[in-house]
Amino acid sequence: MKKAISVTVNGVVHHQDVEPRLLLVHLLRDVLNLTGTHIGCETSICGACTVIIDGQAVKSCTILAVQADGASVTTIEGLGTEANLHPVQEGFWEHHGLQCGYCTPGMIMAGAQLLDRISSPTADQIRHGLEGNLCRCTGYQNIVEAIQYAASKAK
Amino acid sequence: MIPRSFEYSAPGTLDEAVALLQKLGSDAKILSGGQSLIPMMKLRLASPPHIVDINRIPGLDYITEKDGFLRIGALVRESDLERSELVRSRFPILVDTTSVIADPLVRNQATVCGNLAHGDPANDHPATMLALGAIVVAVGPRGERDVPVENFFPALFTTALEADEILREIKIPIPPPSTGGAYLKLERKVGDYATAGVAVQITLNNSGACTAAAGIGLTNVGFTPIKAVKAEAFVKGKQLDQAAVKQASEIAAGESHPVDDIRGPADYKRDLVRVLTARAIVRALERVKGGV
Ligand SMILES: Cc1cc2nc3c(=O)[nH]c(=O)nc-3n(C[C@H](O)[C@H](O)[C@H](O)COP(=O)(O)OP(=O)(O)OC[C@H]3O[C@@H](n4cnc5c(N)ncnc54)[C@H](O)[C@@H]3O)c2cc1C
Ligand code: FES
Ligand code: FES
Numbered sequence: 014m015k016k017a018i019s020v021t022v023n024g025v026v027h028h029q030d031v032e033p034r035l036l037l038v039h040l041l042r043d044v045l046n047l048t049g050t051h052i053g054c055e056t057s058i059c060g061a062c063t064v065i066i067d068g069q070a071v072k073s074c075t076i077l078a079v080q081a082d083g084a085s086v087t088t089i090e091g092l093g094t095e096a097n098l099h100p101v102q103e104g105f106w107e108h109h110g111l112q113c114g115y116c117t118p119g120m121i122m123a124g125a126q127l128l129d130r131i132s133s134p135t136a137d138q139i140r141h142g143l144e145g146n147l148c149r150c151t152g153y154q155n156i157v158e159a160i161q162y163a164a165s166k167a168k
Numbered sequence: 169m170i171p172r173s174f175e176y177s178a179p180g181t182l183d184e185a186v187a188l189l190q191k192l193g194s195d196a197k198i199l200s201g202g203q204s205l206i207p208m209m210k211l212r213l214a215s216p217p218h219i220v221d222i223n224r225i226p227g228l229d230y231i232t233e234k235d236g237f238l239r240i241g242a243l244v245r246e247s248d249l250e251r252s253e254l255v256r257s258r259f260p261i262l263v264d265t266t267s268v269i270a271d272p273l274v275r276n277q278a279t280v281c282g283n284l285a286h287g288d289p290a291n292d293h294p295a296t297m298l299a300l301g302a303i304v305v306a307v308g309p310r311g312e313r314d315v316p317v318e319n320f321f322p323a324l325f326t327t328a329l330e331a332d333e334i335l336r337e338i339k340i341p342i343p344p345p346s347t348g349g350a351y352l353k354l355e356r357k358v359g360d361y362a363t364a365g366v367a368v369q370i371t372l373n374n375s376g377a378c379t380a381a382a383g384i385g386l387t388n389v390g391f392t393p394i395k396a397v398k399a400e401a402f403v404k405g406k407q408l409d410q411a412a413v414k415q416a417s418e419i420a421a422g423e424s425h426p427v428d429d430i431r432g433p434a435d436y437k438r439d440l441v442r443v444l445t446a447r448a449i450v451r452a453l454e455r456v457k458g459g460v
Contacts, residue, residue: 014175016176018288032173032403033173033174033175033176033219033299034170034171034172034174034209036170036206036210055169056169056207056211057188057203057206057207057209057274058274058359060271063273064372069276069277070273070438071273071277072273072274074210075202075205075206075207075274075275076202077176077199077202077206077409079221080199080202080221082178099254101184105378117192123272123273126272127272128369130251141272142272143272144271144272144358144359145270145272145273145274146271146273147358155223165424
C-alpha cells in the first residue's frame with residue numbers, strides 16, 4: 014500500500030504517495046528529477062548517493078523514502094548556487110578535486126558534513142571523514158586539498 | 169536493486185510496536201538503522217512482508233550512566249557513540265570499536281543495538297560487549313527481560329530475541345578503577361568486515377594482578393561471536409608479564425574456529441587472533457595506567 018509522505022528537499026516541500034520500498038535516492042532522481050545525486054554501487058559502499066538528512070550525511074540508496082517523511086533533505090542541488098558556491102564546492106573548483114565527476118556530489122555532501130563537525134580538520138581527519146566515499150579517478154589528494162581550502166575559507 | 173514489496177508501519181510508542189510485532193509474528197522485521205536490513209532486502213536475501221520502523225519512537229536515543237551501568241538506548245547511532253564525552257572518557261574500547269565499523273556515513277544511521285540484534289558474527293560490537301559483560305534488555309508482550317550477552321548469540325545469525333521482542337537497551341557495568349580495555353581489528357580495506365577482531369577488558373587489583381573480571385571477545389572467527397573463556401580463566405589472578413600475555417594469546421587463538429574464505433585461510437586467521445589478543449592486552453594494560 015502506498016504511503017503519503019511530505020519531504021522538504023532543498024527548502025521545497027514535496028507531498029508524494031510512495032511505495033514503502035521506494036529508496037530515497039529513487040525519490041530524488043526519478044520522482045523529483047534531482048539527478049545531481051548519483052547512484053554508483055547500489056550496495057551501500059561507494060557514497061555517490063550521499064545526501065544530508067536533518068544534518069546527517071547518509072547514503073540515500075540505503076534509506077527508504079518513507080523514512081524521510083517529515084524530514085529536511087539537502088542534495089547537491091541545494092548546497093550552493095552557481096553564483097554563490099558552497100565553500101566545499103569552491104574548494105573542488107579551485108583545487109581540481111574531480112576528474113570524471115561521478116563521485117563528486119557525494120564527496121561534496123560528505124565533505125560539508127565533515128566541516129560541520131570539525132571546523133579545521135587535519136589531512137588525516139579529512140581522509141577518515143571521507144571513508145564512505147570512493148573515487149576512481151583523483152587519488153584523493155586534490156579532494157583533501159579542496160576540503161582544506163573550504164575549511165580555511167569558512168573561517 | 170529494489171526490495172520486494174512490503175507493508176510499512178512506523179509506531180510512535182514501544183507498546184504499539186510490541187503489539188504490532190505480536191500480531192504480525194514472523195512476518196515482521198524491525199527496522200532501526202537499516203544498514204544491514206536494507207542492503208539485504210535490496211539483494212533480496214531478506215524479503216519481510218512487513219517492516220516495523222522503530223525510528224519514530226521518542227526517547228530511545230540516550231547514552232547515560234545510571235545505577236552502575238552505562239545504558240545505550242535502541243536508537244543510539246554509531247556516530248553518537250563516537251562523539252559522546254561519557255563514552256570517550258570512560259569506555260575508549262567502545263570508541264575503538266565504533267570507529268572501525270563501516271564508514272562515517274553508515275555510522276550516522278547504524279545503531280549500536282542493531283549491531284547486536286543482527287546476530288552477525290562479523291559485526292564488531294558483539295565481541296566488545298562480550299568482553300565488557302554487557303546485558304541486553306529485551307522488551308516484548310510478556311514484559312522486559314535481561315539477557316547476558318554471552319547467552320545472546322546461540323547460533324549463526326540467530327539471537328536470543330523472540331520475533332515479538334525489541335532490543336530496547338544495552339547495559340554495560342561501570343568498570344571498577346584500574347580497568348582498561350581495547351578493541352583491535354584487522355580489515356582488508358576501510359569499510360570491510362573483520363578478517364579477525366579481538367576485544368579485551370581487564371581490571372587489576374592492588375598488587376597489579378588481573379582480577380576475575382577479565383573479558384575477551386573474538387570477532388568473525390566462528391559461527392557466533394566468541395567469548396574466549398579459557399583465556400579469560402588463564403589471566404585471572406596473573407601478573408600480565410610478557411610470558412603470560414603470550415600464553416593467553418595462544419589460548420585465545422585455540423578458542424577461535426575460523427574457516428577459509430575470501431578474507432584468508434583458517435590458519436592465518438587463528439594466528440591473527442593470537443597476534444591481536446596479545447596487542448589488545450598490552451593496549452588495555454596501557455589504558456589501566458592512564459594511557460590512550
Ligand atoms: C558498507 C557497510 C559496511 C559495514 N561494515 C561493518 C563493519 O565493519 N562492522 C560492523 O559491525 N558492521 C558493519 N556494517 C553493518 C552495520 O553496522 C549495521 O548497521 C548493523 O549491522 C545493524 O544495525 P542497524 O541499526 O543498521 O540495523 P538494521 O539494519 O535496521 O537491522 C538489522 C537486523 O537487526 C534487527 N534489529 C535492529 N534493531 C533491532 C532492535 N532494536 N530490536 C530487535 N531487532 C532489531 C532487524 O530486524 C534486522 O534483522 C556495515 C554496513 C554497511 C552498509
Ligand atoms: S550508490 Fe549508494 S552507496 Fe553506492
Ligand atoms: S572524479 Fe571520477 S570517481 Fe571521483
